[in-house]
Amino acid sequence: MDKTHSTRKKVYEALEHGFDGSMLSKLFSGFIVGLIILNVFAIVLESYKPIGTAYKTEFYVFNVFSVVVFTIEYFVRIWVSVESPKCDKTTPIKSRVKYLFKPVSLIDLLAIAPFYLSFIFTIDLRYLRMLRMLRLLKLTHYFKGLRLFIDVLKKELPSIGAAIFIMGVLVILSASVMYSLENDAQPEVFDSIPSAIWWSVVTMTTVGYGDVTPVTFLGKFIAIFIMLLGVGIVALPAAMLAAKFGDELRTRRELLEQEINAALEDGVITSEEQSTIEKLSQSIGISADELEQAILNYNKNTTCSVTCDSCGKVLNVNIDKA
Amino acid sequence: MDKTHSTRKKVYEALEHGFDGSMLSKLFSGFIVGLIILNVFAIVLESYKPIGTAYKTEFYVFNVFSVVVFTIEYFVRIWVSVESPKCDKTTPIKSRVKYLFKPVSLIDLLAIAPFYLSFIFTIDLRYLRMLRMLRLLKLTHYFKGLRLFIDVLKKELPSIGAAIFIMGVLVILSASVMYSLENDAQPEVFDSIPSAIWWSVVTMTTVGYGDVTPVTFLGKFIAIFIMLLGVGIVALPAAMLAAKFGDELRTRRELLEQEINAALEDGVITSEEQSTIEKLSQSIGISADELEQAILNYNKNTTCSVTCDSCGKVLNVNIDKA
């Protein structure tokens, strides 16, 4: 029993520590990442008929092999999920069921389910291929850099939502305007508002295929304003994200400085404090050089001494830099 | 009389408090928002002829039903408008007339007027459909997140105006240049400066349909510079908005910090102060976690100690961080 537990812990570390863990963990991560990428290449190549038909068996064998590996990985991950530090180990079954419904686990299921379902239901080969492509999402296990990304997106969601709402209204309004104006001149192109919505989105995202364009004078006249407005509205979410990213970077840097100040309060940085700060600064994308400079700045700038000329006394003022 | 007033107050609260009000207010808001969205879907679907002709009666009945609901809503809103806290209750007629000309009330009128006008004037069905689409604007009653959006746009209007002026000059100048250069080679495409303006806008917004393109060597040569310049000019308003959004976020955060400082001056946050700060921080998109940290920071960082070497006394200085 005890042995099972220690094995489970080792397996957990090999699977979940990714590229930051032990050599075994790195090797396993590399194997899974490689297999995912090979799968994507295989699906892309297979879709090209001359290659797809010539190497049909090879592609099938590789697919079965991948599914087997991913299935084993899926069940082992469920088995070891109780080793997670956040997990309540007293109710293993309950916490495993909980793990089953986590996004990361659902993505793993999504990578293998289509294969097994294809035996029960008849799925068109093309759609099956599309579903197999979802294996790409398994990469999220290993790409930790996405966290900061998703954090900022989440925080910015309300203002992006406002921009998307405005854009949606603009798309639908401009589509109905263009439909009214162009339906007479091009009844087969602007045959309904949905067709006009296609024009609206293609135009306002500045993609501009040119498959649908206004031809009447009034249509072109109104389209000019829609383009100019649309371009601005499309640029807004980017502008907001830019502002938020800048803000986020600054906030995190301040946090780091506070940590450094707290660590330096006693004049010496212990090796423990050092490692804490280094981890934090790495997680927010500050290089070792910048970190060192920040620590030096602390010593230089955050304390200044006031010397009274009349009596020669020295007052130390601690100033917290904004 | 007194009963009328209390009824009016209740109706006012049910109508104008939106999704932040009582259960009744939430239900009513949900009903109106749902009806607006259903209307938009109906208009879009109806414009698609196979569906539009098959369900003609159903669409007509739904439209009449919507107009009736929106008409009742319109008049009730006018009736209860005197309950608004900003309103002078001593002259109900005058303040109701005032309300009639507010943007929010005009939008409500716009949503129903085309239906009634279609009995008096004969309006083309397509244009009527377009006018009915304006019901979308009624959603502004419920989307409070737009306020921050509109605030920033208003503040940034002068510099965006400058960018649009420059763009307008560039569009017209480049159009007349291209007209001069391409008119000989493509007399039917670049037949006049207005046609060339169409090319200019399509190009400088990077939409690039490809329905009008230069074909002469000189035309292409000049077009290359117009594209490169145009892309930069189009990017400018976005850049300015980005800068302003960042500025706005920072300014609002400072305001919040001042409010927190004011509340914390006596050492304790009363439940009243707590709710004021929470409301403010919510309105500017700061999460509860960030708020808590800001309050903690107040206690940690905004005080610095001055130690006098002569007497050893420590003075605490409150510093308002920028």
Added chain:
Amino acid sequence: MDKTHSTRKKVYEALEHGFDGSMLSKLFSGFIVGLIILNVFAIVLESYKPIGTAYKTEFYVFNVFSVVVFTIEYFVRIWVSVESPKCDKTTPIKSRVKYLFKPVSLIDLLAIAPFYLSFIFTIDLRYLRMLRMLRLLKLTHYFKGLRLFIDVLKKELPSIGAAIFIMGVLVILSASVMYSLENDAQPEVFDSIPSAIWWSVVTMTTVGYGDVTPVTFLGKFIAIFIMLLGVGIVALPAAMLAAKFGDELRTRRELLEQEINAALEDGVITSEEQSTIEKLSQSIGISADELEQAILNYNKNTTCSVTCDSCGKVLNVNIDKA
């Protein structure tokens, strides 16, 4: 003699104070701006043949009238140019010649010169129309908001220059690569590197007309990377401008705060200081409300008092907010 001087001064004020000057100055500015805009409309309309031929005489008369007005304006501006405060009044001729070569004066000349030159040289009507369009640039007399715009562009020129240099290199390199790859498959489209440069610019600015596209597999494969790279490089100048605009706004706000601090040093704002600050804050786009708040902040935050508990003394600390 004295009377001439005072007349000249009055004319100078009517012409050069624009929309900020006296009623006469405003009327005159409105007249000139209106005439410029009418000219642009006339040239655009005239280029449309059915209208151009039907109202040929009217357009000619209007053009002659405009040229006469602009010619008189041009010479009057030269005459009164010595009234400029920057001008050395002891050498009127010399300073007038100096004025002649200022950009603002050259633009005025450009607006009328083509008309007179068309009597001497035979200029194609289309090119003449294009040259007449340059009258648009006369608007720079009245659009003061452009100054901040041009300031930022000037400061950012070196980094934008670097981005443009990189883009230029990328355009030429990708053009020669695509020429090599596509020349065999489409000898008439990718017939030379200049044609490939046209494709490069159309693609990297994301205009994408579709008149020239790669068709070979390798051509498309390389084009994918060129697009992704190109989009990023095109976005860079915008990103840099965004950063610089934010910086500029902050710097100017700091400047304003320094001015306010200087004015408030004696505890009271004189009406003179008030007007100076208001002018400055207007010029940098800060509203009256924000200004008032900034002044209030000064009183609240920039001085803090330290009370020593042991002896009850109060020390006032002036803190300069960053």
Added chain:
Amino acid sequence: MDKTHSTRKKVYEALEHGFDGSMLSKLFSGFIVGLIILNVFAIVLESYKPIGTAYKTEFYVFNVFSVVVFTIEYFVRIWVSVESPKCDKTTPIKSRVKYLFKPVSLIDLLAIAPFYLSFIFTIDLRYLRMLRMLRLLKLTHYFKGLRLFIDVLKKELPSIGAAIFIMGVLVILSASVMYSLENDAQPEVFDSIPSAIWWSVVTMTTVGYGDVTPVTFLGKFIAIFIMLLGVGIVALPAAMLAAKFGDELRTRRELLEQEINAALEDGVITSEEQSTIEKLSQSIGISADELEQAILNYNKNTTCSVTCDSCGKVLNVNIDKA
């Protein structure tokens, strides 16, 4: 021997100091830059057949001349490379071999190697032309402004990497979706996933040639979401760069201020300190005017006075602005 060394030093200064060095260095730099640009023009013109065949000999002679010059330059640069201050002069051969593998030296080799290799291997003329275009990269010797550019890009690489990873996943997923949906309707256009990837990239970068567009209802419906998402994702790297550029500018400005403070500590700026600060401020794109103002600000704002009410003494506190 000594004479050789002093000659080598002079040659080093003429070659490597670029446009910042002596008159000889400037002339030489101008000659090389001019020759590179002429080469680019020659290759572009030569690719245009009518000109290419008419002046075949002239182009060949110019190419041979350029290769001779660049070859001499290449070997002289290797010879003088030991004069570099970073170079260990005791082992000239070893340090020259080291120089050979530096990027700047490899670029120089790349500019001449194709010519010599074309005698050994038969290279298609078009590919040879493409390789000759790499001479453009030699300009990096002289464009120092690129350093800041590359610095920021390097620092921002991880977050740009995340954005590119997300974009890559989105491109491949949307390609396989569109392939599934459109393959039936347009079997010759969407014949395989690689073809669909071409559509994905053309769409998500908003280039939008229009050579491949969805035609089915479901295809267009899904494409609308891909466009809206894609545009946002493409805008992200730009947003991140904007944030980082702003941050970088601010950090460098702070660094400069620290340097100024350090220099001003003794109250006087020595001519040596002056030149150090000027160099630094130039390297980070701060104009002389701004620099002067920063120095003035130091004297004005970075000191604040503490007045003791008990004894009336005024203490000056130097505060390092954040």
